[in-house]
Amino acid sequence: MLNDVNVIKKTDPGGMLDLLIEFPGQLEEGRKLAIDADIRGLDGRNFDNIVVCGMGGSAIGGELVKAYAIDRLAIPVHINRDYLLPAFVSENSLIIASSYSGNTEETLSAVALAEEIGAPIFAITTGGKIGEFVRENGYPHIILPPGLPPRAALGYSFAPLLTFFERLNLIDDQSEAITETVKLLENGVREYSPENPWDKNTAKHLATMLHGTLPLIYSDDWHFNAVAVRFRGQICENAKQIAYSAVLPENNHNELVGWKNLGSLASLIKGVYIKDKEMNPRVEFRMNFMMKIQEELGTETIFMESRGESLLTRMFGIIQLGDWASYYMAILNDEDPMPVGVIDRLKAALGEF
DSSP states (O other): OOOOOOHHHHHEEEEEEOOOOOHHEEEEHHHHHHHHSOOTTTTTOOEEEEEEEOOOOHHHHHHHHHHHHTTOOOOOOOEOOSSSSOTTTTEEEEEEEEEESSOOHHHHHHHHHHHHHHHOOEEESSSSHHHHHHHHHHHOOOOOOOSSSSSHHHHHHHHHHHHHHHTTTOOOOOOOHHHHHHHHHHHHHHSTTSSSSSGGGGHHHHHHHTTTTTEEEESSSSSSSSHHHHHHHHHHHHHOOOOEEETTTGGGTTTTGGGOOOOOGGGEEEEEEEEEEEEESHHHHHHHHHHHHHHHOOOEEEEEEESSSHHHHHHHHHHHHHHHHHHHHHTTTTTSSOOHHHHHHHHHHHHOO
């Protein structure tokens, strides 16, 4: 089925395939948007902390920047997925509103509170109410290309934010890492494309293994935690199939014990492990131990091994594989990967609330 290009395109009338193919270019274009952005009033300032306000596909860019730069950033970065703001936010905090649509109600609420506090605001959006707000009030911002589902605009939510951090001198120059990452992603498009047959296509193979199962995705809690969250979200939204993620070593201090009484779940669960060459060796040991325990209980396990030299390349290589695998899972489920009808239904209900 996954080797039949006609079946794939018929199941994907909205064109998610085209967005997967175009994804590598988003990193370069998003970086250019941030380089060209007017950030006067923010550059040269010292902030106590940074709060990225966003939800779903708009928030994951912030999560990934935080995970990527966690051992480089000298100030705390908090990802705020709520209507409210933490009590530590002050006029010395930098508030970043990340909303692809510009109409995310939780983000709008948090930004309004930031303005009351007097915190400086920076926005990354296609427009909407947030775009209107920052333009009217003279806040620095980046306007993204419109017309994409937020989850398919990851390059636009990640690369501008990473480059913005460079311009604030919070991290070092990322040009080489971006160049290597784009090259790997371009190669990945060829490797994972529908024309590449199942026996040579890692994404098709992974999709087949996860189809009809409950994937539990495990990673470290350092650089790859956000990568696991991204894969989980893509399975849910693209394939319309539930998935969960957890991090090590925390998992080993509680959830590990719960594996004792799986009952009928044992044959439905697939343990998916994200591994990286620079992972803490004790975390890798814990992963191997968990895989052994799960296999003893009758649960199959899979590992996803990162590729590339730079950390950025290794993270986005796993992200791309997960994106394509979730796409092929949608095809196997006979689901159009583009629409998210139940979320639209929820928004309509909230509008009446």
